[in-house]
Amino acid sequence: MxxxxxxxxxxxxxxxxxxxxxxxxxxxxxxxxxxxxxxxxxxxxxxxxxxxxxxxxxxxxxxxxxxxxxxxxxxxxxxxxxxxxxxxxxxxxxxxxxxxxxxxxxxxxxxxxxxxxxxxxxxxxxxxxxxxxxxxxxxxxxxxxxxxxxxxxxxxxxxxxxxxxxxxxxxxxxxxxxxxxxASADIFKIHFKGQGGHGAMPQDCIDAAIIASSFVMNVQSVVSRTVDPQQSAVVTIGKMVVGTRFNIIAENAVIEGTVRCFDPATRNHIEKQLKIYADHTAAIYGGNAEVEYIRGTQxxxxxxxxxxxxxxxxxxxxxxxxxxxxxxxxxxxxxxxxxxxxxxxxxxxxxxxxxxxxxxxxxxxxxxxxxxxxxxxxxxxxxxxxxxxxx
Structure with a gap:
């Protein structure tokens, strides 16, 4: 040979x-x-x-x-x-x-x-x-x-x-x-929108920083509680941009991350769940979310x-x-x-x-x-x- x-x-x-x-x-x-x-x-x-x-x-x-x-x-x-x-x-x-x-x-x-x-x-x-x-x-x-x-x-x-x-x-x-x-390697970007205002008057605002932080803290349960444990998957938040000044409640927050897995069905499931989690998290606080999911490599x-x-x-x-x-x-x-x-x-x-x-x-x-x-x-x-x- x-x-x-x-x-x-x-x-x-x-x-x-x-x-x-x-x-x-x-x-x-x-x-x-x-x-x-x-x-x-x-x-x-x-x-x-x-x-x-x-x-x-x-x-x-x-x-x-x-x-x-x-x-x-x-x-x-x-x-x-x-x-x-x-x-x-x-x-x-x-x-x-x-x-x-x-x-x-x-x-x-x-x-x-x-x-x-x-x-x-x-x-x-x-x-x-x-x-x-x-x-x-x-x-x-x-x-x-x-x-x-x-x-x-x-x-x-x-x-x-x-x-x-x-x-x-x-x-x-x-x-x-x-x-x-x-693994397949995908990119997602989520834009959370609230209502900005003075840091001393939170009752008049919807804090996008709180919405985004809540999402980051809870999104790992997409893998730990909705994906078959025998299917490997990773969701990572790599970037978070929120707010403009120390005494202004943030109206916008943007997070970016990646999804890695081997199984196409798991990939589809995670993409769907990210949107559900983002929409529901934003709704809890009275804001809204826009999710962009970009499929990278297979x-x-x-x-x-x-x-x-x-x-x-x-x-x-x-x-x-x-x-x-x-x-x-x-x-x-x-x-x-x-x-x-x-x-x-x-x-x-x-x-x-x-x-x-x-x-x-x-x-x-x-x-x-x-x-x-x-x-x-x-x-x-x-x-x-x-x-x-x-x-």
Whole structure:
């Protein structure tokens, strides 16, 4: 199953891969602003002889046609950075952009997939079928994958595979379990309206601060008392804006939060319950509520056959000890939009190493990656494509 030429190519090009990653890390671009990154990716793929096309506004899709007829497998990497200030100030390749940073490893994903593409070009004539490379913008705002799908990124694709570097597990470890991997991730915003007035005359007012506070204190019972305990779900209030001055009773209050779960029926139920709780809470105090519920990513559900193939590839390429079981996370990942269209799976590749200080959580200002993990990720990309098309 494992192609030794792929393994050799990736090892030979590992220094270049790290150099690419460091370049991208120092030049981070936010969601839907990945113009330089996508241009670099496009030019790199074109120089490899892979037919590439730019997507609107900042995506890139390329396809390597093998020497023999066969199926088409897609490999995906995301490219966008975050609005995070880098705290690793001693890095030679630290971010040059104030307040912007690759704090989630998308620079690593891009570099790994480019290197995987280079290794597959080296065995092009042996490939039975086609390998499509998807370089996606705007994963961090959960809209990039959907836009890529709408532009045909997985049209006529038989299988899709993605990787996320994972600082919570140690370098050299790989997880890809069938079933739920990442939760659906939705956003809600609730505007409570009361009646403002002087802080010394509460009898003439309807205090929006009280309404919103009451809602925040009670909304957790949506999960604890209306959702089946065997169905995982999280409701989090992350932002609350209320009032204008210390001695004015607030007329308006706005809260924002997120809902995470794996089951579509649970998702529908929570959305409905949030509106019921908001309306009833506001009514108790004589105010009213407007609820905006925005559906973000779907849950990432790994296909059984695809996840099994990832495990087989990992064992043969890196040894049985490389595999571990990662519990499903309530984090969101818009790779789910590809899985809505075609079968596939999403793997985690460990990059945590306390000796190199790369154990920091994703989205943290000190997030960094053990670059030894990149060889594993690049090979997993390429060997998965080879194995899927060979089978």
């Amino acid at each position: 494992i192609n030794q030429a792929i393994k050799k190519s990736i090892k030979e090009n590992s220094d270049e891969m790290i150099s690419i990653r460091r370049k991208l890390h120092s030049e981070p671009e936010l969601s839907w602003e990945e113009f330089q990154t996508s241009q670099f990716v496009y030019e790199y793929l074109t120089e490899l002889g892979i037919e590439a096309r730019k997507m609107e506004p900042t995506g890139v899709v390329a396809e390597l046609k093998g020497g023999k007829e066969g199926k088409t497998v897609a490999l995906r990497a995301d490219m966008d950075a975050l609005s995070v200030e880098e705290l690793n100030t001693d890095l030679a390749y630290k971010s040059k952009e104030l307040g912007k940073m690759h704090a989630c490893g998308h620079d690593v994903h891009t570099a790994m997939l480019l290197t995987a593409a280079k290794s597959l070009v080296s065995i092009k004539e042996e490939i039975s079928g086609n390998v499509r490379f998807i370089f996606q913008p705007a994963e961090e705002v959960a809209t990039g994958a959907k836009a890529m799908v709408e532009q045909g990124a997985v049209k006529d694709v038989d299988n899709v595979f993605g990787i996320h570097i994972w600082s919570q597990s140690e370098t050299g470890k790989i997880a890809c379990n069938s079933g739920p991997a990442f 849950a990432v559900i790994n296909g059984e056959e695809s996840a099994q193939l990832v495990q087989e590839v990992a064992i043969e390429a890196f040894g049985e000890s490389s595999l571990y079981v990662e519990k499903p996370t309530m984090g969101g990942e818009d790779f789910s939009f590809y899985l809505d269209e075609v079968p596939g799976s999403f793997a985690l590749v460990g990059s945590g190493n306390t000796e190199k200080d790369t154990q920091w959580a994703h989205h943290h200002g000190k997030f960094n990656v053990d670059e030894d993990a990149m060889i594993i990720g690049a090979e997993l990309y390429a060997q998965y494509a080879w194995s899927f098309l060979t089978k």
